[in-house]
Structures are given as C-alpha cells and as structure tokens.
Amino acid sequence: MSESLDGPENHDPNLPLYIGTRTFLTRRDLVLSFYTTKCQFQCTYCALPTRSATFEVTAEQINRQIDHVFTEKADQLGGFRQLSFGNEGSALDPRRFHRESVDHLLHRAREMENLEILSIETRPEYVKRDYLEHIAKTTHAPRLDVTVGFETQDDFIRQRVLKKKISRRVMEDRVALLGSLGVKLTSYVLIKPAPRMSDEHGVREAVATMEYLKEICDRYGTELTIYLTPTYIAEGSYLQQTTQPGDWTPPTIQSIFEVVLAGHGMGLPVYTGLWSEELADESTDFRGREGYDPELRMAMVRFNRDQDIAHLLPYMTRPLALAG
Numbered sequence: 168m169s170e171s172l173d174g175p176e177n178h179d180p181n182l183p184l185y186i187g188t189r190t191f192l193t194r195r196d197l198v199l200s201f202y203t204t205k206c207q208f209q210c211t212y213c214a215l216p217t218r219s220a221t222f223e224v225t226a227e228q229i230n231r232q233i234d235h236v237f238t239e240k241a242d243q244l245g246g247f248r249q250l251s252f253g254n255e256g257s258a259l260d261p262r263r264f265h266r267e268s269v270d271h272l273l274h275r276a277r278e279m280e281n282l283e284i285l286s287i288e289t290r291p292e293y294v295k296r297d298y299l300e301h302i303a304k305t306t307h308a309p310r311l312d313v314t315v316g317f318e319t320q321d322d323f324i325r326q327r328v329l330k331k332k333i334s335r336r337v338m339e340d341r342v343a344l345l346g347s348l349g350v351k352l353t354s355y356v357l358i359k360p361a362p363r364m365s366d367e368h369g370v371r372e373a374v375a376t377m378e379y380l381k382e383i384c385d386r387y388g389t390e391l392t393i394y395l396t397p398t399y400i401a402e403g404s405y406l407q408q409t410t411q412p413g414d415w416t417p418p419t420i421q422s423i424f425e426v427v428l429a430g431h432g433m434g435l436p437v438y439t440g441l442w443s444e445e446l447a448d449e450s451t452d453f454r455g456r457e458g459y460d461p462e463l464r465m466a467m468v469r470f471n472r473d474q475d476i477a478h479l480l481p482y483m484t485r486p487l488a489l490a491g
Contacts (some may be wrong), residue, residue, distance in 0.1 A: 253288030346387035
C-alpha cells in the first residue's frame with residue numbers, strides 16, 4: 168500500500184485510496200482503488216464506503232488520481248500483466264466513476280505494454296452490454312474480467328443478513344451476458360457469512376456457493392475465478408455497531424484451507440484474501456482464532472501466486488467438510 172487511508176473528508180480527491188501490487192494467479196497485478204463518491208448500498212458487513220467521499224468527486228479529480236498512479240509506477244508498468252481497479256463500490260457506476268475517467272484509465276493503461284487482463288470491480292446491475300463492448304474496443308488488454316461480490320448462494324443470508332440486494336436472476340443474467348461477450352467473471356465468496364454459523368456450516372456454505380457459481384458459469388460458457396473472503400468484523404460497519412459478543416466469529420485458518428482445497432478440487436482458480444484491508448485487527452479476523460497457524464497462511468499465500476497444490480500438500484491431514 169502506498170497511500171494512507173485517512174478519513175474520507177481529509178483525503179485529497181486528487182489521490183487514489185490505494186495503490187498495491189500482488190501476484191494474482193501467476194500474473195503480476197497492479198491493484199487500484201480510486202477515491203470517488205461513496206457507494207449508495209449499505210451491505211451490513213462492509214465498511215469500505217466509510218473511506219469514500221460524501222461529496223461528488225469530479226471526473227477531472229479522478230483523472231488526476233489516474234495520472235498520479237501512472238507517474239508513480241512509470242518505471243514498473245512493463246512488468247504488470249493484469250490491471251485491477253475499483254472504487255470501494257462499483258467502477259461501472261457512471262454516477263461515481265465517470266465514463267470519461269474510465270476512458271482516461273484505459274488510455275493511460277496502454278503504457279502497460281504487457282497487459283493481458285483488465286479487471287473491473289462492480290456490482291452486477293451496472294454490467295451492461297454496450298458499456299462492456301465499448302471497454303473491450305477501447306482497451307488494448309486481450310481479456311476483460313468483471314469482479315462481483317455475490318458472496319453466498321443462500322438467498323436469505325445474501326439478501327436479509329448481508330443486505331446485498333443482488334438476486335439470483337440478476338446474477339445469472341449477467342453471467343450469461345459475460346459468457347456471450349467472452350468476459351471472465353471473478354466472484355467474491357464469503358467464508359462463514361452469517362451470525363451463529365459454525366465453522367463446519369461456514370465451509371459447507373462456501374463450497375455450495377462455489378458449486379452454484381460453477382454451474383451457472385459452465386451453463387453460459389463464462390470463465391470463473393473464485394476470490395475467497397474470510398468474514399471479519401470491519402471497524403465502522405453495521406455489524407461492528409450492532410453485533411453482540413459471540414454472534415459473529417471469524418472462520419479458522421483450517422476452515423479457510425478446506426474451502427481452498429474444495430475449490431481446487433472443482434477445477435476452479437482460487438485466490439484467498441488473507442488480510443482484512445486494514446479494517447479489522449487480529450482479534451476480529453481469522454488470526455484471532457485458536458489454532459491459527461501462520462505457516463499455513465503463508466502456504467496459501469504461495470498458492471495464491473501460482474496455484475501449485477504442492478504448497479498445500481503438507482497440510483492435508485483430514486477430510487474435507489463438503490456441501491451436502
């Protein structure tokens with residue numbers, strides 16, 4: 168991380184929220200989060216909008232954020248094969264991430280001469296055929312990826328507990344659209360997404376969600392990547408303000424590992440977020456659970472980079488708790 172995460176009203180609107188790098192499934196990835204007007208949705212577990220602006224951030228200001236990134240990373244641009252960007256909300260929402268700023272980013276990204284994948288984080292309702300076709304024609308990246316937080320196949324948990332306001336109908340419609348356009352889907356999947364959920368139930372639910380997403384993506388010929396997110400209590404979130412002691416406990420590192428293995432067994436690329444985005448401390452994420460094994464975490468970090476199952480073999484000591 169190269170930008171500080173100050174309070175939303177103190178943040179300079181000419182600077183992005185976050186500039187990061189990672190190795191994402193073998194590709195060196197430049198990860199950007201831009202400072203824009205906050206997301207209007209109020210998902211209960213999410214505190215990311217608390218870092219965004221309560222006022223309108225103009226296209227000119229977003230363009231200066233983009234220019235700042237490409238100036239700062241100028242000597243490294245040739246080494247990136249993926250560019251992932253979002254805005255703590257939906258980067259395809261033109262009211263918050265202006266279309267002229269998306270075009271400006273695509274223009275500047277031509278400086279990334281080895282770019283293979285352009286990944287855009289958004290909610291599914293903003294995924295429109297004409298906009299994706301425009302982006303595909305404008306970018307020089309051979310592949311597009313759309314990253315969506317579907318989180319769980321359980322409709323009650325997704326709609327009533329998490330308040331995602333994403334229906335299966337909308338999700339399946341957008342998966343079909345992505346398949347018709349040859350656009351990849353990356354979907355966030357929460358591990359242990361509901362209160363008073365046992366670790367075993369958390370594993371079964373995450374596996375069931377991966378199975379559901381794989382089924383609809385196979386149906387429409389859409390390439391799928393799973394991004395696992397172990398649930399944590401984010402500071403400033405609705406959960407943090409309303410949860411009672413014992414209601415929510417993060418998954419264990421061993422539960423996360425079981426879900427990773429299950430996804431790999433389905434033939435899916437699986438990346439796991441093994442940090443809490445500076446929105447929680449060790450007592451409110453998986454690191455605070457009894458039995459936390461930092462060596463197992465590092466093995467999964469290595470697996471994130473290259474998907475080589477050999478990193479995980481030494482830890483395969485018990486059967487998986489699969490859905491069913």
